[in-house]
Amino acid sequence: MTARKDDNRQRSVWSRIASTLGLAPRQDGTATTARSSAPQSSGTPSRKRKAAIAVSIALGLTAAAGFGGTYYVKANTVSYYHLYKDGTELGTVDSPEAVEELLALKKEEAARENPGVDMELETGSLTYEPASGFKAVPDTEATLDKLEKQIAFYAVGVEIKVEGEVIGVVKDKATAERVLQRVQGEYAPELVMPEVMNVRPMSYNANGKADASSPESASQKSVSPKSNREVKQVKFVEDVDTQSAKVQPTEIVDEETMYKTIVSGSEAETTYTVQPGDCVGCIAEKFDIDKQVIYDNNPWIKNDMIKVGDVLDLTVREPKINVETVERLTKTVETKPDYVVRENDEMRVGESKVISEGIKGISELTYKQVKRNGVLVSSELVSTVVIKPSSPKIVMKGTKVVRGEGTGNFEYPVSGATLTSKFGKRWGRLHKGIDLVGDSTIKAADEGVVEFAGVKSGYGNVVIINHRNGYKTLYAHLSSYSVAEGEIVEKGDPIGIMGNTGRSFGTHLHFEIHKNGVVQNPLDYL
Template sequence: MFSSKGKGSFLLMVSIILLLAGNRATAAEIQKISSIQHVYVDDEFIGSVSDESEIEKMVLAKIVEAEADYPEYTFDKEAQMTYVQENVFNAEIDDEETLKVLEEEFAVKAEAYEITIDNQVVAYVPSKEDAQEVLKEIHLLYIDEGELAEYEESQEAGVLNQPMALNEQGSRILSIEYSKPISWKETIMEPDKLMTVKDAISLIEKGKKEKVIYEATGDEELEAIADQYDMSLGQLLQLNSELEEGKRLHKGQKVRVTEVAPFVNVLVEREVLKETEIPFERKVIKDKNLLKEESVVEQEGQEGVQAFTYKLTETNGELLSETIVKKEITAATQNEITRKGTKIIPSEGSGTFAWPADGGYISSKQGHRWGKLHKGIDIARPTTRTITAADHGTVEFAGNAGGYGNKVTINHNNGYKTDYAHLESIDIEAGQKIEKGMPIGRMGSTGNSTGVHLHFEIYKNGVLANPLDYISQ
């Protein structure tokens, strides 16, 4: 459609042409000028019409049909085709023919977003949100969703630009990049070519087949090479016309094969903090004051902690490089210190006997008393009630012995034995080696006793002996 100014210029130009041709143009002839519409679909000329209303009806009908088949998509009537108007004389236009061509060739297209990787269109999705989700899901093929969310949050807050460091075991993403440029833009596309986010991701994850060169490392069967690259023998021969079925490749010979390569690689740089335990040392100190069988832990051992900070580079989830950028000891070790006895208790007594109580006096000697023999001596009124072994030996008995009450018998393995009776408690056990002066129990009044005291007996070669012949108060 011309503007009024443009129309006047056009008529003036026509008049000049007619005058130059030697003709006289009448007003009636000038009125024969008419407007037509040239119809284009995807920038391709389809035909011309004098009235586009029938085309609009046809397009609308096709859109209604498409909306019924694809209710989830958006179809815009204005985006389906374009018109270019022209004013011509004596137009001879076949509207029906143009409409017929459109009926056969015109395909309704839906609003779509085209996803491009390295200038190659790989998928179409219905919406901008879907395109954004596809880009996110590419990340999630190789990155944990929680990690990705944390990274995006830190990017928004600018946290990674600050000199912060991990203070506990774990990792964080420092950067995410694509190996090839990825973009998306708005377009229109046949609805049957649109993909769901899931299908688009599946296609991208599957990758594409690329031709590469394989070099034989030795004499190799063609079938084995084809299997290695998930090809049939026929496909391998088709790519390499110089090969013959049944022949073998020799070392160094090269052939063309196809392998699946990802559309794009996801490059991730991480910072990782890992802690390892530093084992503590076990130190043993010999102690002559402890028996050889005894050991005492003087200081508990405690493992130290060493922290390593790494920078990792990954491609599609596979580790490419690992570099230690920092290491420090965050907790020092504490060595275990054990005192181990070296003192050896002789299994045989010395033949001389020590006073078996802590002080005290002899309240009753050995001899006849109350019509019967008092076999030993009684020691009473001690400083403390601790009873000690009179000489080295082995505990032969430790327990209750009727009238003796709680009783201990020590065999000194040299023909002598000693008995300790009426004990309140016993601190050793049968079979135990005993050193002269070692505590064996507590003075008491168990059994047939007249009060708190120690009844002490000595035997030599099984014969009762008088303790006063061997010990003195």
């Protein structure tokens, strides 16, 4: 089409040249003079000049026509781009800016639909190949529509990992740090200080605190008038990490939800209804849990009072992350006076006398305590400082041994004894002792000196032991006795054989205890 237009222009140019020079146009586009039938001399100068002028004009007009055609083509040439996604052509667009504008609009749309979440577009690899054509029309709208259908969205969140396992996703690293600081802050608020932290709180040491003169936290204040507790270190027991990740927007949770997930864990709730005979300690032992779990889960329990039918929460909540603290506990305590015994050989064994009551002292004890989630795991005494020394309690005790003196504590004089008759009124008169049967060997009920060994009216063969402490014991109806008057006997020594002598109605032992001459009921002493 362009070639035909250029031929027409050349014919038009030749026509104008022929008209100017008085030439007649021919069908092939050349020209002849009007007087061509008349013979002319080929060497006429005027004719040569005219021919030269005609050629020059023709060449000039031809060049002008060619230049005008090229300019026209260039003026109507359109530049555009082929758009490729991951190497596959989607179509043509007038400019990369049109694609960038679409992507910006889609990102704004994703942000509006998911407020507070960092949204990104999944577009794949977009590349452009420049091209051009005469009066070309790129199919920008159709290409952008095709691209839009292939665009995917994802959220950029921060995963919290425990021992490599993802336990939750929050919107950004700052949120993850606040959650982890809050978990540690439950047990060490004075160490976990968000206003001076700019790293993830995996472990803190008291020596690294930014403001050592900051006000004392609640956990540093004295928990009682005589104790003071300070957290020196806090760390996670598990390996805890945070990492940026591409996720679905629905996977991202808020800060409070993430915190509860960590501290509450995922244990199923356990309840128990109190039964007759139950107690807090019994229930703890039955379920193999610490009593403190019951107290913490059921704060309504006062003074261990529970009743049948009460429903107890026995859930042992194992958090996703365990917090270990190292604490220094300083206690000011009263120390009891030492107990000092001084022997006195002038005093009998069993006698004592307080020489000095003693005075209590005051000491400061420092413990290193390791806790897990606030529960004591270990405690070590690391130092003791005496603030006020104690004064010992001094007691004088006798060492003088007097043979034949009893203790005042009596044992049964018969092994395997069976009581056959009690102390008190019997047959119209006082039965002064008790009657026993059992092993036939009769033994001394306590240490003493044999005061009598012989026969007494009604008693038959009888032994009387003086214990030299106001007590005497009597052993009657013996078939025989093996001790003599004045002999010292120890508690449990054999003194005779059970018998049926004197006023007796069968083999047995009649046993009496006298105190300062007054008969006693032996059952009150045995």
